[in-house]
Each structure stands twice: as C-alpha cells, then as structure tokens.
Amino acid sequence: MFLTIVVPCYNEEVVLHETTKRLLLVAARLKADYAIEARILYIDDGSIDGTWSLIVRLAREDRRVAGLKLAHNAGHQHALWAGLERAVDMGDAVVSIDADLQDDPQAIVAMAEKYLQGADIVYGVRQSRQTDTLFKRQTALIYYRLLRMMGGNVVYNHADYRLMSQRAVRALLQYPERNLFIRGLVRTLGFREDTVYYDRAERFAGKSKYPLSRMLSFAWDGITSFSVRPLRIITSLGLCFILISIGVIIWALTAYASGHTLPGWTSLLISVWFVGGAILTALGIIGEYVGKIYKEVKHRPRFIVETSTGL
Template sequence: MGIDKRSGPPELCIVVPCYNEEEVLPEAQSRLLNELSALVADGLVNNASHILFVDDGSKDQTWSLIENASRTEPQVRGLKLSRNRGHQTAVLAGLLEGQGDIFISIDADLQDDITAIRQMVISHIEDGTDVVYGVRAGRSSDTAFKRFTAEGYYRLLSALGVEIVFNHADYRLMSQRAISALGEYREVHLFLRGLVPLIGFKTATIEYDRSERFAGESKYPLRKMLSLAWEGVTSFSAKPLRIISIAGIVISMLAFLGALAAIWASLTGGTVEGWASLVVAVAILGGIQLLAIGLIGEYLGKIYNEVKARPRYFVDKIVGDESQTLDD
C-alpha cells in the first residue's frame, strides 16, 4: 500500500537482531544513525523514525551497549528477549513488537549495504510496494564453497516448490500491513525468507553488494547454516516424503524383478552360491529404510512442536523513547 502524501512521510523502524555483537555494534549504530538522519533530512521518513536493536540473549556486553545508546540517542531503542531464541525469531520479535509505518530488517554485521535502505524506502513511497527485497548482486565476497552451496540451496528450494527470492536473506522492507499479515503465521519453526513471499502483496527487489563482516565472528557457522537450510526444506515442502515414496516404489519394482530373475535362475539350474549380492541388497534396503524413518520422524517432530503452540519468545526488557513506549 502506498503512502498518502497528505499524511506526510512514514515512520521507519530499522530492526537489527543482535547476538554477541559487542565488537560491531558501535559502528553499526553510528552508520545506521547517519543513514537515518539523512533520510529524515530529505523528508523520506519522519522524525519518529528509529532503530530497534533486538538482543537475542547475548552473553557479552551487547545489551549494555544498547541500553547506553538508548539513553543518549533518541533514535535508538532496544528490546531484550528473555533468552536466546535464534536469529529468525529475533527478527520476527522486532517486527511484531516494534512501532512504525514501514520496517526494515538488517543484520548488525554491516555486510549488507546500508545505503540500499534509501532505495527501499523510495520504492515503497513511489511504487506502493509492501515488501522490498534486498537481493545480492553477486557473491564475490564468498568462498567458492559457500557460493556453490548457497546458490545450489536456492535452486533446490525452487525445485522442491518453495517460493523464494533468489540470493535474498533477511534484508528487506515491509509495510505495516505486510507485518500484520506475517503475524498471522503461527509457525514455531521459522524460515522468514520462505514465509514472506507467501503474503502476496506488491513486491520489488533492490540489488546491492555485500561486504565482508566488519568485526567479530559470524553467528551463522556451517552447523547453523545447515540447520536453517533443513528448516527451509522441511517447513515448506512435503516433496522429500514424496521422493521417498517414489524411491520405495522403484526399489520394490526392482526387487520384484530381481525375485523373478532368481526364480528363473533356480529353475534353470544357473544359481551360484554367494553372499556378496545378498549383503549389498540388505545394506541398500536397510539404509533407505532408516533414511525414510528418519525423514518421517523429522516431519512428525515438527508437527509435535507446532501443535503444542508454545510462545515463540518472551520480551524481557524494552528501552527507548518513553513517549513512544513499545507494548509489552
């Protein structure tokens, strides 16, 4: 939905999830405040626009830095979750608990180009887009292995029928009505880059170049990346179950043909004693059965977690402009 020019520029809330980001947070705050001030000065967003840092149960001085910044900078607010709930939940908490007409989520590591925020806001104002995706123009900053696996993963999701924006992570603009629609999804297992396209409102994409991390260590090591990747597959596609069903049918047909061949060989006296073929057959079938049981168990585990409908997060503290207090 576009902006009514008579109502003035929108209030922008920049949501920044943080987990042990004490090394990069001061620089991220400085750059974001400069960009926000420039947007206000140019009349693209109003004076109430602000940054909302979401502390996802950090164990270092991240929350102390956020608290101190909120006291000295009127455009800085902070939201502390009661415990670590993961990056995706921290982003969602900031979007749902924050105030504003438009929201932009961006990581604190300064790898995403902050200047793309201006293009996103302009796209929303001029074209009436409810969701503006930040899409990487290339992956020159990645290693060859990460580039191959990341792009292969996006293609795999598409092949499995998951609606996803290629080379988009969680750098995006969303309007208030898009946030409200997102809040209607009650999944415990969150994969936002798969959920947001399901909303269906008017969208646009903005390309940007991604840089190296400014400081500190990545909060998405290989283990967490694989976990997020698996979340995307199992939360949005049942095709792996169908693939197993098809594999079962194919293997059953091959086993039936093998049985006919064995019977024919026995009748014609062409059988040869041996165990190698039997061991191989048992090993293959046993492995496939265990894989199938494990995959079914993964889906059942997700159903188990979803039907309990436990809260996805609890807010511990909120700091910031008292005149525009966030709801608990």
C-alpha cells in the same frame, strides 16, 4: 511517514557502535530526502557479552534508538519475529537488517523509495558475493537450487534484509507456526513486491554466528518447513524398490527353474545394506517432520521478553 529498522543481535558488542552510526546516517538521509522519520530497534537475542548494556547506553544517547532484550537465545528467526511484533505498531513500514554490516545500510534509502512508489515488500538482494569464500558461494548456490527443487519459493541471494509495509507485517504475523523460515513465509503473502540490489561487504567486526553446521541446519529447516517433496521422494523411491524387487524375484525364479541357482551372498549383502540404509534415511526424514509437528502442537511461546529500553 515513520520507519522502524529492526536489527537482531547476538554477541555484537564490537560492531554496534559502527552499526548505529551508519544507520543513523541513513535515518538522517531519509528525513532530508523523503521526510521519513526512522528509528532503530535492536533485538538482543540473549547475548552473553556487553551487547545489551551498550544498547541501553545508545538508547539513552539518542531517542531514535531503542532495544528489546529476550530472556534467552531464541535464535535469529525468532528474534527477528519479536522485532516485527514490536515494530508493527511503531510506524508505516519496517526494515530488517543484520547487525554485522555485511548488508549495505544505504540500500534502505532505495527500499524506502520503492515503498513510496507502491511496493509493500522490497527485497534486498546481493548483487555480488565476492567477499565470500569460494566454498560459501558454491554452497549458497547449491542451497538455493535445492530449495527450489524441493518446492521452496525464495528470492535468490536474499536473506532477511527487506522492507515491509505495516499491512504486510500484520499479515505475516498471522502465521502461527513455531518452525520459522521467514524469508519463505514472506513470499506467500502475495503483496506487491520489488527488489533492490547491493554489493555484500565483509563483516565489519566480530565473528560469524552461522558456521557451516548451523547453515546446513537452517537450510534443512527451510526445506522441511516449506515442502513435503522429501516425503514424496521417499514414496517414489519405495515404488522403485518394489519394481526392482519384482525384477529380482522374476530373475531368481527363472534361474531356479533353469537350474542355474547361485549362492548370491554378495548381491544379498548389497541389497540388505542398501535397502536398510534407504529405510533408515526415510525414517529420519519422516522423523524430522514428526518433530516439527511435535513443536507446533505444544504451542510454546516463540520467545520471552526480559526487558526493553527506549520504547
């Protein structure tokens, strides 16, 4: 059996030596315990530091290491997709993991065991987030709950650390969309699934590539890529406003008929501002969906490969 470990990278020069060391230890254990040949495939997502030159050097030092360099920063999801496209023909299964070592590489061994037992998709799920700040833990909890409320089907506390069989990866690659939310797409495949739990560690070195603004943007992409419920909420709010306006009209006509009319500037201003804000919010949400349609219909390539090494 052959296994490919796909590792998207963006400005990860300071951590790649340690990442490679730990993943090669996992590869050695897989070979000794399960006769599984494992390779590492780094995807350089347009890094501006020495990430690519280091990947080239690592590939020259060990044949189990290879690399793919994208011509520009396409984003984590597109870099991961590029790795899956290249890895699908390299072996029987693919593991995706980030380079920062917050996800325990040793969990790959347990994933491989689940695969040998018949699972096509094995999710790496964070058992503990004690290394995260209280703010990050709470916002993550809110995010997962909100995504489920909006109709998104994702595994709680799972990011993009998973093992997929070759047939599962091939099925995933049939999805044509450019607005990628891979952890949501994987749940729609329908193959046999299993779970491996691990404790999330602190980042080994370097800085997080997901500040709050980017996390919020990714969360919004996840909701709008997998659910039309926000549009339905707009419809429901519109109907509520119509019912409220009918009530206000009846009240106003009754007051007029009884001769108790009041200037009502305060209520008028509040109504105008409230309804105006609601309309602008609705237009923004609709615009987000229209923007996604715009990206899809252009059919631009998800990424462009500049060069490779060790492949």
